[in-house]
Amino acid sequence: MVNLDRIAVRVAHDFKGRVVFVGAFAVVCHIGRYRQTRDIGLVLASPVTDEEFEEFGYQIFPEGGKKVIRSREEVKIDVFTRDIGGIPVATIFETAVEKQLEAGRVRIICLEALLIAKMRAARPQDIADVQELCRRRGKSIRWNMVKSLATETEAAELKNVVLAFSG
DSSP: OOOOOHHHHHHHTTTTOOEEEEEEHHHHHHOSSSOOOEEEEEEEEEOHHHHHHHHHTTTEEEETEEEEEEEETOOOOESSSSSSSSSSHHHHHHHHHEEETTTTTEEEEEEHHHHHHHHHHHHHHHHHHHHHHOOOOOGGGHHHHHHHSSSSSHHHHHHHHHHHHHO
């Protein structure tokens, strides 16, 4: 089985820390392995050319009409350079938290931004992730951070989810 932690640490090293991990990989970093993920989502501080990816051994090819980046181990890497769920990249970098993994340290999207981004995406797996994050980490949510990232309605909705799932 592929060790996503090692791949994430290598990616962070390859791009000299200009990376914040997001998506399902960030969920797993925040709460542990409650579900499987086969890809790694990340935000880059600045765009990286295809040639730069290839210099580090990443493969780039078209798949379903889109450009897909894969690690040497064939793990799909979803790269974002604009925003995540309406949250600007600069804010994601400013609010990112460090996480110690077995293979080393990485920066991940903060819990509050992850929750807001997943609520806005609203796909079934995103909703399940929000519920699980609230169940396991609801008591550690920084509500002042939520207020700075979300609308009043979104903050109220998140409070309701926390009440329903954090017991």
